């Protein structure tokens with residue numbers, strides 16, 4: 001069979017993940033210290049696990065309503081109100097298989113073939129391929145180190161065309177750790193207000209914001225709620241990546257059609273996870289705080305460590321990544337990662353995995369124990385010293 | 389616990405410089421705080437957490453439950469001090485419930501531990517009874533799980 005002719009050209013055109021390649025090498029090596037992964041090292045808090053187990057014992061092993069169990073949708077609205085001052089009705093919320101599915105459903109619901117979707121980069125790997133799969137045209141906006149990797153008003157203005165359908169707002173950001181303050185968001189809102197652009201705000205790291213003010217959602221900014229699909233989930237905040245649970249909120253007029261996409265592709269999100277998630281939202285503030293404090297300590301430690309090697313590194317105030325600039329070593333990001341792995345057995349992710357504009361940077365995750373971070377810093381320090 | 393102890397509890401090798409960075413405090417400040425805790429005998433030592441089953445000189449360990457008659461005036465403290473002075477005694481706790489003192493004893497073999505109980509502990513006049521339980525396997529100690537250590541099982545990098 002001529003498979004090439006059979007496959008959809010859209011799928012064929014999606015580049016394979018460069019990260020996977022390095023990861024296979026890592027698996028075959030001994031004594032590798034990794035700063036590679038993008039998920040919490042903490043385990044899901046015990047009370048959440050218990051709630052999941054309890055639901056199984058009670059026999060809640062069936063499909064749920066397409067949008068998710070009512071109890072959870074209501075709890076999500078309470079949580080968003082309590083945390084970020086947002087007021088949603090439980091009808092404006094539906095439960096997805098991770099933030100990932102919510103992003104996919106959002107794009108598939110609003111993108112008409114040929115529509116342009118603005119994607120600030122460097123950013124999480126899924127936006128571009130999912131836009132392409134929805135028939136859209138991804139339009140990267142390069143955010144700059146000197147702007148602390150925030151999206152600026154000018155950049156946004158000059159990227160908008162008559163074909164612009166949506167803007168992805170990926171803050172707090174993976175891989176840069178950048179956050180947008182209320183003031184930054186207001187500047188963005190000013191540009192968007194007079195248009196028909198939909199915002200897809202991926203706020204999956206909202207609880208991991210180390211500024212004293214904490215996270216501000218774009219929803220809070222005047223006029224933005226009516227045009228924004230808010231994406232959030234349980235993976236990062238509650239250390240629940242494997243439970244595969246997230247959610248989308250927005251105007252009924254968008255959420256109800258999104259539920260159609262979800263209904264036919266997914267049916268309903270994992271039942272056990274939904275019951276566990278109710279517990280997470282209700283009674284895990286303390287556990288979340290403990291994890292956040294721990295991340296914050298590691299963030300400071302790793303930032304100081306990388307800077308003391310002579311690498312320039314902007315101070316990230318969100319998520320659990322640092323994004324140091326490695327151009328001083330004279331290596332490309334890929335070369336740096338390969339050599340660091342071979343010479344010092346440390347795994348980090350090449351910045352260009354998150355868009356061309358990530359070239360010259362590497363992503364170091366601090367979702368690792370202090371012991372692990374110290375070991376990695378020592379090795380990276382030895383490596384960098386040889387080349388700068 | 390306080391923040392510094394929390395950090396040391398996870399890895400006692402974390403240096404004052406590192407702790408200072410992690411907490412956004414000055415190194416001097418952290419050094420002084422640690423020093424004070426050492427002087428006040430809040431921090432009594434720093435030890436590695438060793439999985440004894442993996443090294444040659446594997447020792448046997450027993451929990452001995454003691455029922456004792458408290459002495460007038462001094463309660464259990466006087467008998468306790470006579471017990472903890474033996475180097476074979478690794479841990480000693482005063483307990484509520486069915487017995488009074490929990491003594492954790494280490495020896496090269498079962499015989500040595502048994503002899504220690506019969507020759508030293510059982511002989512003390514205020515001890516009413518002893519009940520010796522040998523420990524067969526360590527699953528968890530000091531909050532650290534000792535078996536099935538899988539390492540990092542996270543598989544995806546993004």
Ligand SMILES: Cc1ncc(COP(=O)(O)O)c(C=O)c1O
Nearest residue numbers: 098099100124174233235246546
């Ligand atoms: C920015 C961002 N958005 C979304 C996701 C997807 O998370 P999940 O599908 O587990 O909710 C991730 C995961 O790494 C992420 O970093």
